[in-house]
Amino acid sequence: MLKDRLGDVACTITETKWIEPGHVLTLRGAGNPRLARAALAECGLPIDVVIRPAATPPTQLMVSDMDSTMITVECIDELADYAGIKEQVAAITERAMLGELDFEAALRARVALLAGLDEGVIAECLATRVRPMAGARTLVATLKKRGVRTILVSGGFHHFADPVAKMIGFDSVVANTLEIRGGTLTGRLAGGVVDAAVKAHTLTDSCAAMDVAPSAALALGDGANDVPMLKAAGLGIAFHAKPAAAKAADAHIAHGDLTAVLHALGIPRAEWVVKD
Secondary structure: OHHHHHHHOOOEEEEEEEEEOOOEEEEEEEOOHHHHHHHHHOOOOOOOOOOOOOOOOOOOEEEEOOEOOOEOOOHHHHHHHHOOOHHHHHHHHHHHHOOOOOHHHHHHHHHHOOOOOEOHHHHHHHHHOOOEOOOHHHHHHHHHHOOOEEEEEEEEEHHHHHHHHHHHOOOEEEEEOEEEEOOEEEEEEOOOOOOHHHHHHHHHHHHHHHOOOHHHEEEEEOOHHHHHHHHHOOEEEEEOOOHHHHHHOOEEEOOOOOOHHHHHOOOOHHHOOOOO
16 A cells, blocks of 8 residues: 555555564555655554655764743643643643744743742642653664764753653753742743754754764754754754644654654664663
8 A cells, every 4th residue: 555655646666675574564666756755655554654765874963942842841831730720831831832923932932931930839730730751761772872973952941851762862951041049930031942943053062063964963952943943954843832832843743652753763672671
């Protein structure tokens, strides 16, 4: 069936190889990659499709978003729940992730609504609500074993991103800082904002510092503020993403968990460092 679909878009298959028998299949061929991806994604089967050039270099850097990508929640929405305004804040978050609002303005507006919240709720929120996305720890551990540098870059906050990075195994973190005085949130940020441009620059600057080409970088994200980062990477993967990110990325994982990224890189399960 898959070969038939590819034939419909004039893609010639030269090799078929199972990475995981009956589960993950690699097809090699020639043709229009965007048309082939669309044809496979719309074949009626619950499959995730990643199309990469045969000459793609090995991945040496992974830069990933945090909220709704490496963890299952949006931390600012969960904090807002403690203030009794989750629905209000979540609505702004959703519009920002869809690209309907300016990210920095939307972030500052949401943080302002948290003014007066006791800082103790951050630890409680971390302990009771923040969980790694399925496959996150296995993905990071497997890549690190292969010498890949991993960076967590978040439009969220260091108060969450730092412990999340430690929990999952990231090498470093880029995030925003909530201003706290006298044990309460002031409703302001301390320092600049990690926005779409900062995320993209984190990837390109890290490549330069490592002396590797962006084609050897992998980026993961789910929202509109991840789009420049996804485009800057050699392989940009949207994960259960908003339309803007899914459209901009080289691939969209809409069905599997984060271990699908390992399959996309051609790494069989027997070579995974299983942590989840």
